[in-house]
Amino acid sequence: MSAELGENSFPSTISTLLKAGNTVQAVTLFTDNKNSEEVRNNSWDLVPIVARYLTDECETNNIEVFKCCQKLITVIAENSKPEEVLLQFIEELETADDDTKFVMLLKPLEVVLLRVPDKRVTSLGWCFNAIVDYLKKLEVPEDLNLVGEERLLLDSNEIVNRIVYLYNELLSFCETFAKELRGVTSSKNILERKQVVARFFVELLGSPLAFLDMVIYKNTKSKARLLAEELITAFCYLNLDPYKFLEMYNDSDLVKPSDLSLGVFYYLILSEEICHNYLPKVYNPAYTLNYSLTFVNSLLSQDGQFVVEKGIDLAAALLKNVDQLELPYVLLDSENYSKFCKIISNVIVHNECVELRKKGLHALHTFLWSFEHQGRYLLVKNLIRNITHSGLKGNLITTYKEMITQEIKTSGIKNLPPYYVTHKLYNILDEFTLLKQKEETDLVDESDRIIASLNFLRYLVLVDVSGDIGIDSYLETLENGYFKFLRTGINMSQEHYRLRIKEVAEEDTKVETEDCKVSVTVSGKDLIEMPTEKKIEVMQMSLTTLDVIDSILSRVIECIKIKKPNV
Incomplete structure (x- = not known):
């Protein structure tokens, strides 16, 4: 039969045989030496004909044809022109929407790549990018805010198992190219290949793997953690400098890891200390922080508990160094630093996971303390100016107080840096005590910041006995502005809440109708849907908060009068 085949009939004959389920004859034709030239020269037509059966549906419903096509695709990979069939395999990968087809193409793709003359770097790059593009389309698990032992449940998640399955299939593919390059003399061609393969390993750490849990919990490693360790180990066996990615001045853009992938890469090495001994010791920690913050920011900007956690942990590891x-302070001219402050603040305020908010706050504190005094001053001042959350503002005020306290203990009050005294201090106090709506400011909503600022002012009045800090010169500004607005605002707010409590209590004695409901708003939140008891409870809590502010304000004013009777 083969002798009778016309020039273009071989692919169509194979297609007809496969459609009819005549697998024995299809394999016979493919393996007949008389048709070796047909196989060699017709890969462009043969690959899509054979690959269409390498699907999950075909494996389930027509296993004989599926197994037959596994053999045929291997024959094509081993005998066709490598440069030509490689492009066809890449096209199949790029259009694949079936995990089975993706996996079935990996081994023949590996065979072809090993046959490419001199293992051309461009060929490797094209294949690696096609693989990465397929993986990036995979669904990631829903963010369930798992904590403690709950994290281990993720390994039974169907979406996670799909990702793990595909990565496990990829590992042998990766190992082939890592093993081929180990211990090989570093000619220019070999070095370029090592770099492309290494970048591929790093890029595999991005989506979707980045969104899985990689923390060791009670000596138990998740499936994602084991995969990540394999990829990092494969990278390190190539004997390349992991820090070469920091400035991304690579000589090839064929495979360029994303910031997300690099973030996970450095997280695993610096925070989880996987293959940590491979890190060169000559790099300045400030340099690595400066260039790694962009990867931290990428992790923190993602939606997902585990990827954000990686960002916080990487930041902590960098700051520890x-x-x-x-x-x-000149480092703060970099956009990465301002972006980090903004993103970590957003995590602290808005992330649904309590543990992540706490870890984020600790990372921010460490970040602030890592700078010399001018840097600390600029960071606190700009954060207070740009964030809106009262609780975080109050925390920053307390942190600044701790900075002054620490410096007094270390250097003495007479040797304080200029950023804690007189005009610089007055500038930052202007930010701490700003009430944009003056006496009409929602004091309950702003209570954390107000309480922290009053405690800070009381501390300054008490500690500045010698006058070296210069708080005395700022007292008139406080009295005519901040204190005045607070006192008026407290009185107004107390009257408001007492009146509302009375109205709600009276309403409860009447017949409930839609028209007679009293509208109650606390800190911008409408309480109309709450039961009467709950409304009163919330407003009583607001009154208690106002009482606390009033009490601290009175103590501050009393301290000022004792210090300066004429004030």
């Missing part, structure tokens, strides 16, 4: 260095 710069502890006691007192970073120069």
Whole structure:
């Protein structure tokens, strides 16, 4: 039969045989030496004919044809022109929407790549990018805010198992190219191949793997963690400098890891300390922080508990290395630093996971303390100016108070840096005590910041006995502005809540109708849907908060009168 085949009939004959389920004859034709030239020269037509059966549906419903096509695709990979069939395999990968087809193409793709003359870097790059593009289309698990032992449940998630399955299939593919390059003399061609393969390993750490849990819990490693360790180990066996990615001045853009992938890469090495001994010791920690923040920001900007956690942990690891260095304030000119402050603040305020909010706050504190005094001053001042959350503002005010306290203990009150005294201090106090709506400010909503600022002012009045801090010169500004607005605002708010409590209590004695409901708003939130008891409870809590503010304000004013009777 083969002798009778016309020039273009071989592919169509194979197609007809496969459609009819005549697998024996299809394999016979493919393996007949008389048709070797047909196989060699017709890969462009043969690959899509055979690949269409390498699907989950065909494996389920027509296993004989599926197994037959597994053999045929291998024959094509082994005998066709490598440059030509490679392009066809890449096209099949790019259009694949079936995990089975994706996996079935990996082994023949590996065979072809090993046959490409000199293992051309461009060929590797094209294949690796096609693989990564397929993986990026995979669904990631829903963010369930799992904590503690609950995290282990993720390994039974169907979406996670799909991701793990595909990555496990990929590992042998990765190992082939890593093993081929180990211990090979580093000619220019070999070095370029190593770099492309290494970038591929790093890029595989991005989506979707980045969104899975990689923390060791009670000596138990998740499936994603084991995959990540394999990829990092494969990278390290190539004997390349992991820090070469920091500035991304690579000589090839064939495979360029994303910031997300690099974030996970450095998280695993620096925070989880996987293959940590491969890190060169010559790099300055400030340098690595400066260039790694962009990867931290990428992790923190994602939607997902585990990927955000990686960002916080990476930040913590980087900041731990710069502890006691007192970073120069000029670093803050970099956009990465302002972006980090903005994103980590957003995590602290809005993330649904309590543990992540706490870890984020600790990372921000460490970040602030890592700078010399001018840097700390600029960071606190700009954060207070740009964030809106009262609780975080109050925390920053308390942190600044702790900075002054620490410096007094260390250097003495007479040797304080200029950023804690007189005009610089007055500038930051202007931010701490700002009431945009003056006496009409919602004091309950702003209570955390107000309480922290009053405690800070009381501390300054008490500690500045010698006058070296210069708080005395700022007292008139406080009295004519901040204190005045607070006192008026407290009185107005107390009257407001007492009146509302009375109205709600009276309403409860009447017949409930839609028209007679009293509208109650606390800190911008409408309480109309609450039961009467709950409304009164919330407003009583608001009155208690106002009483606390009033009490601290009175103590501050009393301290000022004792210090300066004429004030």
